[in-house]
Amino acid sequence: MPYKSVVSATTTEKQPKKRYPGEAKGFVEEMRFVAMKLHTKDQAKEGEKEADVQPIMKWEPSIQGYLRFLVDSKVVYDTLESIIEKASYPSYVEFRNTGLERSEKLAKDLEWFKEQGHEIPEPSAPGLSYAHYLEELSEKDPQAFLCHFYNVYFAHTAGGRMIGKKVAEKILNSKELEFYKWDGDLSQLLNNVRETLNRVAESWSREEKNHCLEETEKSFKHSGEILRLILL
Template structure:
């Protein structure tokens, strides 16, 4: 009889063991994604950054029109692909991310048309953009958690660091002219908050393993996007 009591106590103690909390978890899954993404920035990009910079900071970039056009063309291919994927909806949760107001494909089309009118030749998409678009297509058909990681990082990074880069490039080679790529209809902070809520809602149905799998995809997202960003300096 005493032995039985002892077993009950041990069992209760085990049951009371606190479950692991992930950084940002208390605020919702988007905060977890943001935490992981910020750590992958370089120290000169963000105070939470842990990576060493591999090149000069944005302020010291010497962009060219040709390189910038390559970047815009490859970016458009990626946004075209993302918007087509959510429209097609291989998984039901993709429908949440249609017509969010963050879409960039139409804006990029206008910008490329403007460059064409200025007499610039618009290049074909290059290897970084083609590789990323192909990867997103494949991923979206079989791995919704990983795909949504890319969706989040592409759109949200563009509204933050992407806008800063666009401003610096405009200062250097566009006489401070702002492109449509960096303009949104409506209040951007409200658009972002709406998408945050949708992302959190979708992730509520995921297991912890699925959430971790999504977070683990962040590094790949940074690598693909970084390859496209470096086209500016060609």
């Protein structure tokens, strides 16, 4: 073998495999890393985005805006839970009955608002658009769909709870809605889903994992549009 070829082969052998941020801890940690970078600087220390709305502390929510947010959120959770139940891909079955489901809780909350004399609005464009996108994605692109599944459910248990608390303090006399309550130990429920996602992702190629990670920005875009309904 010519000298140059020997050197080239040796160099190739010694090149370390590229490691992705969080990869050593499992794929969910990779997803978390990408998601945190998409937060604004005031939302998380890892955040890199500049805020395009006021900080939550300065929000002036209204009951009507909050109801729009809850109604559109329910459309999204109804869709996610229907997709998992239908299971177009076998891996979706793994995410049934996780304890993170929110559809029934939201139905109870909307019924409570109705009992208080509030008119429940019809679903609006942000929720309907996101639900339609999730339906389409779930039929043809399981990696991208599970990116949305992860971000919607996990974000609600973190930033979502904080937002719910602040809004409740301002317009609901600090009432805690069912949307922000879970049956059982939430940290354990999250850990169970985390382990399932890691297990499912073990069968994915690196390209499929990267494709999943690239979908994170779209998840943030859709969820952000629904969140902004609170301020209308």
